[in-house]
Structures are given as structure tokens and as C-alpha cells.
Amino acid sequence: MDSIALTVDRACCIVLVLCLSCAAASVTAQVSVFPSSLNFGTVEVGQSSVAQTVNVENTSGSPLAITFVEAAVAPFALVNSSCPTLPITLQPFDECSFSYSFSPASQGSFTEALDVFWQAGPGQSGSVQINLSGQGVEPTLIVLPASGALNFGDVAIGQTSPVQTFTLDNASTPDVHVSAIQHPGSPFAHVGGSCPLPPFTLTSIQSCTLDYRFAPTQAGLQTDSVLVAANIPAGSLNLLVSGNGLAGTAPELSIVPGLVDFGPVQIGAVSSAIVVDFENIGTANLNVALIDSVNPPFFILSNGCGGPPFDLAPGSSCQISYTFAPASGGPASQVLSVASNDPAPGGHTLTLSGLAVTDALFSDRFEF
Numbered sequence: 001m002d003s004i005a006l007t008v009d010r011a012c013c014i015v016l017v018l019c020l021s022c023a024a025a026s027v028t029a030q031v032s033v034f035p036s037s038l039n040f041g042t043v044e045v046g047q048s049s050v051a052q053t054v055n056v057e058n059t060s061g062s063p064l065a066i067t068f069v070e071a072a073v074a075p076f077a078l079v080n081s082s083c084p085t086l087p088i089t090l091q092p093f094d095e096c097s098f099s100y101s102f103s104p105a106s107q108g109s110f111t112e113a114l115d116v117f118w119q120a121g122p123g124q125s126g127s128v129q130i131n132l133s134g135q136g137v138e139p140t141l142i143v144l145p146a147s148g149a150l151n152f153g154d155v156a157i158g159q160t161s162p163v164q165t166f167t168l169d170n171a172s173t174p175d176v177h178v179s180a181i182q183h184p185g186s187p188f189a190h191v192g193g194s195c196p197l198p199p200f201t202l203t204s205i206q207s208c209t210l211d212y213r214f215a216p217t218q219a220g221l222q223t224d225s226v227l228v229a230a231n232i233p234a235g236s237l238n239l240l241v242s243g244n245g246l247a248g249t250a251p252e253l254s255i256v257p258g259l260v261d262f263g264p265v266q267i268g269a270v271s272s273a274i275v276v277d278f279e280n281i282g283t284a285n286l287n288v289a290l291i292d293s294v295n296p297p298f299f300i301l302s303n304g305c306g307g308p309p310f311d312l313a314p315g316s317s318c319q320i321s322y323t324f325a326p327a328s329g330g331p332a333s334q335v336l337s338v339a340s341n342d343p344a345p346g347g348h349t350l351t352l353s354g355l356a357v358t359d360a361l362f363s364d365r366f367e368f
Contacts, residue, residue: 030060031056031058031060031064031066031126031128033054033128033130034054034055034057036054037133038054038130038131038132039133039134040052040102040132040134040135041134041135042134042137042174043102043104043135043137044138044139044173044174045104045106045107045137045138046105048101048103049102049134051079051099051100052099052100052101053097053098053099053100054097054098054100054130055097056095056098056116056128056130057095058092058093058095058118061092063092064120065087065119065120066083066096066116067117067118067119067125068086068115068117069098069116069130070114070115070116072100072112072132074103074105075102075103075104075110075134075136076132076134077100077101078098078100079099079100079101080098081096081097081098081099082096082097083096083097087119098130100132102132102134104134105136107136107137107138108135108136109136110132110133110134111131112131113130113131113132114129114131115128115129116128116130137172137173138172138233139170139172139174139176139177139230139233140171141176141228141237142169143166143167143168143169144167148238149239149240149241150166150212150240150241150242151241152213152214152242152243152244154246156249156283156284157216157217157218157250158216158251158341158342159215159250159251159284159285159341160213160214161213161214161243163191163211164211164212164213165210166193166209166210166239167207167209168195168207168208168210168228169202169206169207170202170203170205170207174204175203176201176230176231176232177199177230177231178198178199178202178228179230179231180198180228181210181226181227181228181229182225182227182229183212183226184212184226184241185224187214187215187216187217187245188212188213188224188243189215190210190211190212191211191212192211196208210226214243218247219245219247220244220245221243221244222242222243223242224240224241224242225238225240226238226239248283249283250282250284250343251280251283251285251286251287251314251340252282252286252344253278253282253286253288253338253342253344253348254278254279255276255278255338255348256276256277256279257274257276258348258349258350258351259351259353260274260352260353261353262274262352263354264354264356264357265324265325265355265356265357266358266359267326267327267328267356267358267359268326268327269325269326270323270324270325271323271324271354272323273301273302273323274323275321276319276320276321276322276350277317277318278305278312278318278319278320279312280312280313280314280315280316281315282314282342283314285312285313285314286312286313286340286341287309287310287311288308288312288338288339289308289340290308290309290337290338291308291336291337292335292336294334294336295334296325296327297324297327297332298324298332298352298354299322300321300322301322301323302319302320302321304318304319304320305318305319306318322352324352326354326356328356329358331353331354331355332354332355333351334351335349335350335352336350336351336352
């Protein structure tokens with residue numbers, strides 16, 4: 001070092017300074033992409049995402065050219081760019097923006113890497129990448145029970161099965177839009193549930209229910225379907241309902257007497273009570289849901305049935321006692337409708353009648 005210092009003297013310092021200056025002036029060109037990745041998340045098949053943008057920036061201290069950007073292929077697409085014509089020169093810290101969208105035509109995960117090529121001069125070139133990703137999803141409507149069927153089993157003619165339920169569940173990210181539901185016909189019936197009237201929407205992880213019952217009027221296996229139309233790939237779901245009507249096991253109502261005639265009764269008097277017997281002579285439980293209310297001059301003296309409504313097992317019966325207490329003269333009658341689950345056509349009625357007479361007419365008729 002001493003010999004070098006003596007020989008070079010101050011000139012060495014000048015050379016060193018010049019070399020340091022040259023080294024500082026030699027700057028490597030650089031390009032950055034921000035953000036380097038665009039993730040479009042989940043997008044419904046057949047729909048398009050919101051556009052997302054990347055910026056390509058010259059982060060060096062010297063000009064450079066963006067010479068080429070690889071074209072996006074479906075399901076990705078370039079929708080806008082601030083540098084529509086390439087090549088383009090970017091001054092230090094200038095940038096170009098590129099906006100992309102994602103439009104899946106099928107379900108699945110998609111990725112793509114686009115190379116961005118740049119050149120700053122002879123021997124100074126390179127590339128960076130724009131990474132695109134997204135997932136195509138389809139609305140998925142799941143039905144419980146998983147079989148997509150309700151089997152009501154054996155039900156006696158004239159009886160009604162317990163209610164069974166379908167659950168419609170949106171197990172996907174996109175909304176499920178239910179546009180229509182076609183319910184089965186008799187002897188099946190839609191009797192409730194939490195699903196509103198169509199059209200309605202089930203958002204992700206949302207569900208609703210459809211309730212049905214089976215009330216056979218004839219023997220044998222009976223089937224029908226529930227059609228749910230929605231924006232799912234298949235377009236609709238076809239759900240099945242079935243049940244077996246059993247003959248020979250039906251309730252049968254007997255009303256004795258069916259015509260209650262109190263005969264002549266004096267005005268202001270009360271007739272003797274007449275007992276009407278309600279009996280189930282069938283082979284299945286009988287439910288008497290309604291008997292019309294009696295109106296004056298007819299009255300109920302006692303009610304051993306406890307209703308209506310009331311139930312009678314096969315072979316059992318109960319009694320209701322009626323009286324006639326006319327307040328004015330002339331004939332009187334009333335027909336009482338009796339509603340029950342007896343499948344006999346026309347239903348049942350009970351007729352009450354009586355004749356209101358004056359004292360003189362009553363004495364003349366019954367004088368011995």
C-alpha cells in the first residue's frame with residue numbers, strides 16, 4: 001500500500017472517484033406488478049365478476065419499454081387498459097394499468113399466469129407475471145330426505161296420515177332462485193311448511209320446508225310428484241310421494257234414530273228427552289268434527305259425547321239427549337249436519353221435528 005500511495009499519489013484518488021461515479025450511474029432497470037395476483041373468488045357459472053386491476057410500474061431510474069403482455073384466455077378476459085397499444089415506453093415510476101374479469105362457463109377452479117415483457121436497452125430485458133385465479137360455482141339445491149321421496153306407508157281409507165316434510169337447502173355459495181313449485185294432487189296434499197309462495201330466494205346455507213299428508217279414498221298404491229323449478233343446472237327437482245290405501249279399515253258412523261220426532265207438545269211445555277246414539281260401526285277410529293248447533297225450540301238436555309269434536313273407536317258409541325220446548329204453535333223442524341271422517345258420500349244428518357199445540361188441541365187429541 002505504501003509503494004502504491006507513493007507511486008499513484010493523488011491521481012489514484014481521482015481515478016477511484018471517477019470509477020465510483022460510473023458505478024452509481026449504472027442502474028439496472030426494474031418492473032413491478034401490484035398486486036401480483038388477482039383472485040376473483042367464487043363466481044356463479046354463467047355470470048361475470050367485477051373487474052379487478054393490476055398496475056405495471058417502472059420502478060427503475062431510467063426509461064424502459066413494455067413490449068408485450070400475454071393475452072388472457074377464457075374464462076379470464078382483459079376488459080380495460082391504460083396502455084392499449086404496445087410497445088409503450090414508461091418513464092421512471094410511470095405505470096400502466098390492466099383490468100381483468102372472470103366469467104366461468106363451468107364449475108371448477110381456474111388459474112392463469114400472464115407474462116409481461118419489458119426492455120430497457122441492449123442486454124437489459126426481462127418479464128414479470130400477472131397471476132389470475134377464480135372458482136366457478138353453480139347453485140346447488142339439496143333435498144332432505146336424501147332419497148327425494150316421502151313414503152306414507154299404509155293408511156286406511158278415510159284416514160289421514162301424519163305429516164311428512166321435504167327440506168330444501170341451498171348448500172352452495174350462489175343464491176338459489178325457486179321460480180315455481182308444482183304440488184301433488186289428491187289424495188296427497190300440501191299442508192304447510194316454511195317455504196313461501198314462489199318465486200322466492202334461498203341464500204347460501206338457507207333452507208325451508210314443504211309439508212305433505214296422505215288421505216286415501218281408494219285402495220292400493222298411489223304415487224305423485226313435487227316439481228321444484230329453480231336456477232340449478234338440471235333446471236328442476238322431481239320429488240316423489242307415495243302411499244298405500246288400505247281397504248276394509250274405515251270408520252263408519254251410525255246415528256240412531258236419524259229422525260227424532262217429538263210429536264205434539266203443548267206450547268210452554270217441555271217434551272220428554274229422546275236419546276240419539278252415535279256409534280262407530282266401522283273398523284277404524286271415527287272422528288266427529290262437527291254437529292250443527294240446535295236452535296230453539298230444540299235443546300240439548302245432556303251430552304255424553306263431550307263434543308264435538310270427539311273420537312269413537314271401532315264398536316264404541318256415545319249419546320246426546322234432545323228435547324222439544326215450543327214457545328209458539330205449529331210444526332217445527334231442524335236438520336243438523338254431522339261432519340266426520342266417515343268416507344261415505346253425502347255425509348250424515350240428524351233431523352229433529354215436533355208439533356207445538358195449544359192446551360185445547362192437546363186435550364182433545366189425548367182425551368180418553
